[in-house]
Amino acid sequence: MAASSRFSLAAARCSLFLTAALVLLALSHGAHGHGAGLSSSFYDGSCPGMRDIVRRVIQDARVADARIPASLIRLHFHDCFVNGCDGSLLLDDDLQAGIMTEKKVLANNRSARGFDVVDDIKRALENACPGIVSCADILALAAEISVELAGGPSWSVQLGRRDGTSANIESANNLPSPFDPLETLQEKFRNLGLDDTDLVALQGAHTFGRTQCQFTQRNCTAGQRAGALLNLDGVTPDVFDNKYYGNLLQGRAQLPSDQVMLSDPVAAATTAPIVRRFSGSQKDFFKNFAASMVKMGNISPLTGRDGEIRKNCRRVNKKPY
Numbered sequence: 001m002a003a004s005s006r007f008s009l010a011a012a013r014c015s016l017f018l019t020a021a022l023v024l025l026a027l028s029h030g031a032h033g034h035g036a037g038l039s040s041s042f043y044d045g046s047c048p049g050m051r052d053i054v055r056r057v058i059q060d061a062r063v064a065d066a067r068i069p070a071s072l073i074r075l076h077f078h079d080c081f082v083n084g085c086d087g088s089l090l091l092d093d094d095l096q097a098g099i100m101t102e103k104k105v106l107a108n109n110r111s112a113r114g115f116d117v118v119d120d121i122k123r124a125l126e127n128a129c130p131g132i133v134s135c136a137d138i139l140a141l142a143a144e145i146s147v148e149l150a151g152g153p154s155w156s157v158q159l160g161r162r163d164g165t166s167a168n169i170e171s172a173n174n175l176p177s178p179f180d181p182l183e184t185l186q187e188k189f190r191n192l193g194l195d196d197t198d199l200v201a202l203q204g205a206h207t208f209g210r211t212q213c214q215f216t217q218r219n220c221t222a223g224q225r226a227g228a229l230l231n232l233d234g235v236t237p238d239v240f241d242n243k244y245y246g247n248l249l250q251g252r253a254q255l256p257s258d259q260v261m262l263s264d265p266v267a268a269a270t271t272a273p274i275v276r277r278f279s280g281s282q283k284d285f286f287k288n289f290a291a292s293m294v295k296m297g298n299i300s301p302l303t304g305r306d307g308e309i310r311k312n313c314r315r316v317n318k319k320p321y
């Protein structure tokens with residue numbers, strides 16, 4: 001082999017390696033995002049009334065439906081876990097634009113709710129500051145306000161996300177399932193840069209809201225419809241507190257995916273001590289929950305800061321409401 005071709009082969013290998021390294025770097029920055037570009041003061045100049053507006057709409061909705069704060073935080077979770085926090089969960093079917101909605105995957109169909117409240121928030125924000133606030137940011141802020149209204153911790157919400165223009169059904173089909181073993185849950189969280197403490201803290205959101213009996217440890221009782229609703233936290237159903245962990249310690253968490261954090265063979269060395277810690281100290285739980293919510297909110301789409309500010313969070317033909 002001639003010296004020059006040996007050299008170019010080496011160079012090609014080297015550049016291949018470099019490219020791979022750069023792609024990996026880009027991926028790790030994208031998928032595990034560091035919240036680059038996000039800031040808690042993002043809308044201070046462009047939409048100063050934002051927080052009050054979001055809070056007022058959620059307050060109003062909560063009067064008619066005590067479950068709304070729980071439903072809203074779950075939307076942020078299901079948004080962030082599918083290609084980052086980009087509001088893609090909110091997109092309706094739009095065959096012209098090649099969008100197949102994530103709302104119909106198993107984890108969301110007849111389950112994810114609160115979309116009307118998100119529409120109300122968006123409408124109010126478009127009135128006050130048209131074209132400024134992203135739907136992804138609405139979900140992030142609504143999650144924090146919801147927790148706070150229910151008696152939980154508050155935290156400084158990082159803002160400045162942009163809305164994705166496509167949905168991803170395949171990834172939405174991979175959302176955590178209530179029947180996943182602990183190691184699968186840990187892996188799904190780890191893939192997004194979330195560790196065992198994040199997993200245990202974030203599942204603490206099951207301190208409020210409802211579940212259909214078909215997803216519970218005990219399943220439905222005879223004669224109950226599969227969709228019959230039960231409180232996720234039987235002790236304080238609408239309050240955001242650490243009672244959920246006490247329920248878990250008594251074997252009374254509703255979902256199998258809750259209970260595995262204590263009962264799974266790998267739990268003893270990983271999640272179980274954290275469950276006990278949070279059960280013993282609401283302050284410790286609140287502090288960690290807030291930190292984990294910021295981490296979850298930092299999961300950024302692979303497309304980085306591309307995207308748009310949607311006028312209509314459902315985006316049907318891009319028409320405003």
Ligand code: HEM
Pocket residue numbers: 067069070071072073074077110111112113176177178179185202203205206208209210211212213215232255257
């Ligand atoms: C570890 C993985 C998780 C699994 C397997 C899981 C599973 C579920 C299931 C099966 C339901 C009941 C849905 C229904 O019956 O329609 C539910 C409800 C809920 N989840 Fe999770 N979840 C997980 C993590 C989270 C996280 C990280 C959050 C938020 C930070 C969250 C917040 C909620 C809330 C608040 C509800 C009640 C919603 C409502 O009442 O509308 N979950 N979850």
Ligand SMILES: *[C@@H]1O[C@H](CO)[C@@H](O)[C@H](O)[C@H]1NC(C)=O
Pocket residue numbers: 104105109110
């Ligand atoms: C969603 O749920 C409805 C009602 O149970 C069902 O008819 C429909 O087939 C489901 N959609 C998908 C995509 O599974």
Ligand SMILES: *[C@@H]1O[C@H](CO)[C@@H](O)[C@H](O)[C@H]1NC(C)=O
Pocket residue numbers: 214219220
């Ligand atoms: C719950 O009960 C229904 C009806 O008996 C059954 O079809 C379903 O498989 C059960 N689900 C689980 C997870 O055991």
